Amino acid sequence: MLAIIITIMVLEMKVPHGAELATLQPLIPVFLSYILSFIYLGIYWNNHHHMLQASRKVNGAILWANMHLLFWLSLVPFVTGWMGENSFARWPMFLYGCVLLGAAIAYYILSRLLVSHHGHESELAKAFGPDFKGQISIVFYVCGIGGSFLHPYVSAGFYILVAAIWLVPDRRIERTVASSGE
Amino acid sequence: MLAIIITIMVLEMKVPHGAELATLQPLIPVFLSYILSFIYLGIYWNNHHHMLQASRKVNGAILWANMHLLFWLSLVPFVTGWMGENSFARWPMFLYGCVLLGAAIAYYILSRLLVSHHGHESELAKAFGPDFKGQISIVFYVCGIGGSFLHPYVSAGFYILVAAIWLVPDRRIERTVASSGE
Amino acid sequence: MLAIIITIMVLEMKVPHGAELATLQPLIPVFLSYILSFIYLGIYWNNHHHMLQASRKVNGAILWANMHLLFWLSLVPFVTGWMGENSFARWPMFLYGCVLLGAAIAYYILSRLLVSHHGHESELAKAFGPDFKGQISIVFYVCGIGGSFLHPYVSAGFYILVAAIWLVPDRRIERTVASSGE
C-alpha cells in the first residue's frame, strides 16, 4: 500500500500548460514537497516492510494498529499537495506536521503491540529495543507543529531533521535479519 | 486490490486553493466520509485477506464471486466522494448504502461458496460457522437505505453501527489461524 | 497490474455536482461502460493469473509478449471513459473494439509462446490445447469493429457476446490445476 501512496502522490504535480522552462517555476515548491514526502514514505516503506517481515504472528489489535498507520500515511499526498501549492505557508506546514505526527504515533503503537505480542525475549523485541528514534521523532514533530506559528521555515527545519535521522535505515532490524541468515 | 481502492479514494479529497485553515472547512464532510469508508474498506481488507489465506482451493464460481465483491468495493470511492461533496444529503446516503449492501451480499455469497467448496467439516467452514455478523449487517444496511427517506442521519447511524460491529476483526478466523500454528 | 487498471478505471466516473438522483443520469452510460470493462478486465485477470501460475519458465520473448498484453489492457480505462462519455457513439465503439482486439491478439501470442516454450507435451500445452475461445473472440471483435459502421449497437452486441463466452473461466486450466493437486 505504501508503494501505491508514493506513486499517486505524483498526480498532485499537475502537468503545466506551456512548453517553456518558466512554466515549471510555480511547480518548484510542489516538487520540493514531493521530494520530502517521498523520503518520508520511503523510510516508512523500508522500516514497515522490515517490521512485518520480522513478525511471526498477528492479532486483531495489530491489524488495526497497522490500518491506523496506513490511515495517516494515506493522507500524506493530500497534505503534500496543499503544502506545495501554497509554497510552505503556515497552515499547510501545521497540518503536514499533524499528519506526520499521527503516523509517528501510529508506528510507535504498532511496534509496541508487535513487541508485546512476540514476547520481550523475541528477536523482534530485541530488534526494536528501546525505540529512541521513534520517540525523538514524536518530540521533533511537536516542535515542528508549534514552530509553524513562529515561521514556516522552523517547521520545515524540524521535519527535515526527522527525515535525516531516519534516512539511515533501522540498522537494528537489518542486523537481526542478517543474523537470522537471510 | 483493496489496498489500491483505499489509496485512490484519497484522490477524491481535492487540494483546496488558499492556504488558510478556513479553506479546509468545506472538506470536513469529505474527510468524515473518507474516514468511514477507510474503516469499511479496512474491515474488508482484513477479513477478505484472512478468508483467502484460509482457502485451500478455488473454482470458477468462487473466482467470480470474488470479482463480484471487488466490483461493489471498487464503487466505494465514487459514492464516498458524492456523499462527502454533498454533506451527507439524502440520495448520496441512499446510494452509499446500496453499494455497501451490494458488497455485504457479495461477501456473504463468497463465504458460502468457499465453505461449501471446502466441505462443512473443513477448518474454513468452522471458522465461518453461522455468519451472524454478515447477516445482521445486511439487515442494518437495508434499514440504513430505508432510513435515508426519514433523515440522512438515520442512515449514517446504521452505517456507523455496522462498522462498529465489524471493527473487532473476525476472531473466529484469527482463532483458527492461530490454532493451525501459524 | 490488472488490479490497478481495474481500480483506476473508476476514476473516469467523475463525482457529479448536485445531490439529486437526476444528477446521476448522465453517468448511466459511463456506468454501463464501467461494468462491461470491469467484466473484461476481470476475465483477463483470472485467466492471466492462471496462465502465469501454470508457467514454469519464461524467456525474453514471453516477457515482452506479456508487456504487449498489458499495454493494450492499460488503454482500457481511456477507451471506456471515451465510450461512456459519448453514450456509445460510433467512433468510441470502434476504438473500444480495436483495443480489445489488440488485447485478444496479444493474449493469443502470449499463450502460444508459453506453450511452445514449455513443449507440446507439457501440462500447460494440454491446458491451452487448441485455443478455440481465443480465436473466436478475435473474429467477434473484428465483427464488432466493422459493425460500428452499421450501428453502434451492433458493436455492443458483439462485445457483450465475447464477454459472455469468457465469463465461464477457463475450465481447462482449472482442471489442470486441480489435477496437479493444488
Next chain:
Amino acid sequence: MLAIIITIMVLEMKVPHGAELATLQPLIPVFLSYILSFIYLGIYWNNHHHMLQASRKVNGAILWANMHLLFWLSLVPFVTGWMGENSFARWPMFLYGCVLLGAAIAYYILSRLLVSHHGHESELAKAFGPDFKGQISIVFYVCGIGGSFLHPYVSAGFYILVAAIWLVPDRRIERTVASSGE
C-alpha cells in the same frame, strides 16, 4: 511499484470531449509519448524484477539506492505528460532526458551496490558483468539532452535508440536464472 507507475501514466491521457475521430488528433503526441514511456518502464520492470530476484541479501545502502531509482521513475508520468501535451517541444524533451538519465544513473548505482554486496564471484556479479548497456545508455541520454538544443527530434532519436538497445531483455540475467534451474 513499477506496475503502478505504468498504470497511472494512462491518467495523463485525458478523455476528449466529443465523439468524432478528429477529437483524438491532439492526443496523438500524448499517445506516442505514452508508448515510449511504457516501453522504458517495461524495460525497467523486467530488468529490475530480475535483479531483485537474483539478489540474496540487501543492506541499508541498497534499499536507498532502490528508492533513488524509484524516485526518478516516479517522475516519468509527469514528464511524459508534459512532453505529450507540448508535442515534443524543446524543454519537455530536455527534462524527459534528465529524468531518464537520473533513472539510468540510479540503476547503475543499484547494480554496482548489489554486485559488491554479493561478492565479485557471485552469480549476480557474473550476470551483471561489465555493464556495457548501462554505460552506453548514460552516454546516449547525455547526447539526447544536449541534442534538444539543436532540435527536439535529435533528442527523440537518442531516446528511441536507448529503448531499442534495451528492448532485448538482459540475456545475461536470463541465462543465469535459467542455469540455476528455475
